[in-house]
Amino acid sequence: MHDPRALLDPTTDAVRRLARKGYALDVASLDKLLAGRNSAIQRGDEARAESKRVATSVKGASPQERPALVERARDLKGVVAAAEEESRALDAELQDLLLGIPNLPLDELPDGTSDADAELVRTWGEKPEIADPLDHVDLGEKLGILDLTRATKLSGPRFAVLKGRGAKLERALARYFLDLAEQHGYTEFSVPTLVNRATMTGTGQLPKFAEDLFRTGTDDRELYLIPTAEVPLTNLHAQETLALEDLPLAYTAHTPCFRSEAGSYGRDTRGLVRLHEFSKVELVRLVDPATSRDALELLVGHAEAVLQGLGLTYRVVKLAAGDTGFSAQMTYDIEVWLPGQDAYREIASASDFGTFQARRAGIRTKAKDGTRGFAGTLNTSGLPIGRTLVALLEQGQQPDGSVRIPEALVPYTGFDTLTAS
RNA sequence: GGAAGCGUGGCAGAGCGGCCGAAUGCACUCGCCUUGAAAGCGAGAGACCCGAAAGGGUCCGGGGGUUCAAAUCCCUCCGCUUCCGCCA
Known part of the structure; x- marks a missing residue:
C-alpha cells in the first residue's frame, strides 16, 4: 500500500510508473477522496474540542446556565457524529482504492509485460x-x-x-x-x-x-x-x-x-x-x-x-x-x-x-x-x-x-x- | 465443550463518572557528580490521525450503549489465566 500523499506528489511520478505495470492511476479520485476525508476529520476534531470544553464547563455552571450548556453539548454531539460518519465512509473508499494499487516498479526495470x-x-x-x-x-x-x-x-x-x-x-x-x-x-x-x-x-x-x-x-x-x-x-x-x-x-x-x-x-x-x-x-x-x-x-x-x-x-x-x-x-x-x-x-x-x-x-x-x-x-x-x-x-x-x-x-x-x- | 477470573503506557502496577493520557516503581534518554562506572540528584520521554505551523483530535483489549461528561456504569465480541472434560 502507498502513502496517498506520495502518490499525489508529482516528484513520485506515480502515473507514469504505474502505467508500466498496466495500472491507470485515477489521480482526480484519489485527490478528491483524500481531501474530503481530511476535511471531515478536521471538522469532527474541531466540534469535539468544543464539545469537550462545554462538557467541562457544565460542572461549574450555575443552575440557570446549565440547561443551555447541556443543550449546546447535545447539538455538538450531532455535529461530531455526522463528521465522523463522513470521514469513515470516505476513508473506507480511500482504503479500497489504495489496496488495489500495485507497487511502483523501479526505473531500472526493462519495459514489457511478459x-x-x-x-x-x-x-x-x-x-x-x-x-x-x-x-x-x-x-x-x-x-x-x-x-x-x-x-x-x-x-x-x-x-x-x-x-x-x-x-x-x-x-x-x-x-x-x-x-x-x-x-x-x-x-x-x-x-x-x-x-x-x-x-x-x-x-x-x-x-x-x-x-x-x-x-x-x-x-x-x-x-x-x-x-x-x-x-x-x-x-x-x-x-x-x-x-x-x-x-x-x-x-x-x-x-x-x-x-x-x-x-x-x-x-x-x-x-x-x-x-x-x-x-x-x-x-x-x-x-x-x-x-x-x-x-x-x-x-x-x-x-x-x-x-x-x-x-x-x-x-x-x-x-x-x-x-x-x-x-x-x-x-x-x-x-x-x-x-x-x-x-x-x-x-x-x-x-x-x-x-x-x-x-x-x-x-x-x-x-x-x-x-x-x-x-x-x-x-x-x-x-x-x-x-x-x-x-x-x-x-x-x-x-x-x-x-x-x-x-x-x-x-x-x-x-x-x-x-x- | 463446561466453570471461574483477568485484560491500563516498554514491563510491573494504582486509578472516586468530571481535576486522568492516566499515580508509583523498574527500564530508557540527557545533564550533574565521578579517573571511569555504580549509587545519588535533576530534567526528559507513549503511540496514532489532521495540520505548513501554531495547534487540535483519538487511543486504558475490540465494538456498541447510558450520560452534558466514561479507564471508571451496562451490553457484546475477542484474547489470556486457572480448574474440569476431550484430544496429538
Whole structure:
C-alpha cells in the first residue's frame, strides 16, 4: 500500500510508473477522496474540542446556565457524529482504492509485460551434455520415486506422491537448504500454515488475489492456507515498531505451500512443476528501506548459493516492469536449466517490496533520533523442494538411466545415486 | 465443550463518572557528580490521525450503549489465566 500523499506528489511520478505495470492511476479520485476525508476529520476534531470544553464547563455552571450548556453539548454531539460518519465512509473508499494499487516498479526495470521481456543478468554453470534427455516425470517414474497416478487418486490432479529415495531426497533437500540459510545468518522458524485475513492482506495476497488461495475455516472462523512462508514470516512483526538499529532481520522457514493455480491450467502442468501443494524453504529479510536495493542483491545471492552448492546450471533475469508482481518494486527470477524441456524454467523469485508490504502490515521502524518510518521487506525461495528435485533429476541423469546426486547432498541423503530397482 | 477470573503506557502496577493520557516503581534518554562506572540528584520521554505551523483530535483489549461528561456504569465480541472434560 502507498502513502496517498506520495502518490499525489508529482516528484513520485506515480502515473507514469504505474502505467508500466498496466495500472491507470485515477489521480482526480484519489485527490478528491483524500481531501474530503481530511476535511471531515478536521471538522469532527474541531466540534469535539468544543464539545469537550462545554462538557467541562457544565460542572461549574450555575443552575440557570446549565440547561443551555447541556443543550449546546447535545447539538455538538450531532455535529461530531455526522463528521465522523463522513470521514469513515470516505476513508473506507480511500482504503479500497489504495489496496488495489500495485507497487511502483523501479526505473531500472526493462519495459514489457511478459517473461520474454526480462533482461538477462547472468548465467552460471554449463549445460550438461545429455543425449536424448528424459524429463523428470519419466525419470521419476522409472526410478520408482514418483507416483503421480496415485496422487491423483488421493487428491486429484496437481498433487504428487514421492516414494522411497524420492521422499528421502525431499527431506534431505529441506535440511540442506535450512543449513545453508543458517550459515547465511537466517533464523529458522516453525510457523502456522493456516493464517487469518489480516495476515494475508499484510503481504498483499488479499483482497485482490483471493482466487489464488485455498480458503478454509469453520462456520465462524475464516482461515487461509499459506501460498508461501513469506506470509507468516513477514507478518511476524505486523503492527509492531522495530528499532532501526536492530535491522536487518533475516528469517527462514520450511513449510508446505498451497496454491489454487486458478487460471493456469495448460501451463507447465506436467509432474512436479506446478502443484496445489508443495514444500519450500523461504528466505525473508526486514531491512532499513534505504538499503533494500542492496539487500536484494544479497538475497538473490543467497538463493543462487543453493543452486551453486548443488552444481545446478541456472541463469538470473530481471523481470520486466509489467511482469513484476503486484507488491514488488523489483524482482529477479532465477531460472534453472531443464534438459528435459530444453529450456530455463523459473525456480525462485527474489523480490524487493520496498515499504509496500510494511505499510499494509503495519511494520514500523523507529530510528535512534526518533524518526519513524516503515521497514523494507524482501523475500526469495531458498528453494522450493519440488522444482529443485526436477532440476536435480534432469541435470543429473546419466546415460545408463541412473541419476547422480550432488556431493553436497550426500551427507543428507546417505546415497549418491538413484537407480531403477 | 463446561466453570471461574483477568485484560491500563516498554514491563510491573494504582486509578472516586468530571481535576486522568492516566499515580508509583523498574527500564530508557540527557545533564550533574565521578579517573571511569555504580549509587545519588535533576530534567526528559507513549503511540496514532489532521495540520505548513501554531495547534487540535483519538487511543486504558475490540465494538456498541447510558450520560452534558466514561479507564471508571451496562451490553457484546475477542484474547489470556486457572480448574474440569476431550484430544496429538
